[in-house]
Amino acid sequence: MAATPSVAGVANAADASPIYGVTIPSGYRRWELIAPAEEAAPLSELRAVLGNPVAVNAIRAATLPFPDGTIFVKLAYKRAPSAEFGPASIPGAPTTVQVMVKDSKRYATTGGWGFGRFVNGKPADLAQHQTCLACHQANVKNHDLVFTHFAP
Numbered sequence: 001m002a003a004t005p006s007v008a009g010v011a012n013a014a015d016a017s018p019i020y021g022v023t024i025p026s027g028y029r030r031w032e033l034i035a036p037a038e039e040a041a042p043l044s045e046l047r048a049v050l051g052n053p054v055a056v057n058a059i060r061a062a063t064l065p066f067p068d069g070t071i072f073v074k075l076a077y078k079r080a081p082s083a084e085f086g087p088a089s090i091p092g093a094p095t096t097v098q099v100m101v102k103d104s105k106r107y108a109t110t111g112g113w114g115f116g117r118f119v120n121g122k123p124a125d126l127a128q129h130q131t132c133l134a135c136h137q138a139n140v141k142n143h144d145l146v147f148t149h150f151a152p
Helices: 053-060 126-143
Strands: 032-039 045-051 071-081 089-102 113-119
Touching: 032 053, 032 071, 045 053, 045 089, 053 071, 113 126
Parallel strands: none
Antiparallel strands: 032 045, 045 071, 071 089, 089 113
16 A cells, blocks of 8 residues: 655655645656546636556546545646647646545544645645635535546
8 A cells, every 4th residue: 555645754844734744745746647627717727636556446446435545636737828729728837736645544533534735845824724625525525525536
C-alpha cells in the first residue's frame, strides 16, 4: 500500500494542510490519469485528476468505499485559449493542487478522508480547508465523498 502523505517525515510542517496534515505526495505527477474535469464560471478551470495505484485499481473496479491508501490529486489550471486552434482551450496558469487521502483510522471523524489544498506549493488557508468536507458530504455522500469517476 502506498504511503499516506502526512506531517510525519515532512521537513517543514508548514507544508502540511491545516486540519488534516496532508502534504503533496512525492512523485504524484507520474501517477495515472483517472479523469479530466472542467469547472465552469466563475472558476473557468481545466482540471486533471490523478490517482496512485490503489486509487486507480479501486476506481476501475468501482470499489466503494475506497480502500485505505487511496490518494487522489487534482491539478487545476485557468482555462486559456489555444494559439494554434481558436475553439480549443488549453491549461493556462496553475491555480491549485488538491489532495484527498483515504485513511479510515486517522480521519475517522471525516468519513475516512483527509484533504489538502495547495497554492504555489503551499497549503491554502484554514477557511478553504474548512469547506472541503462539507462540500463533499453535501454532494457525493453516496460515492464515498469522491466527485471523480473513472474516464475509460
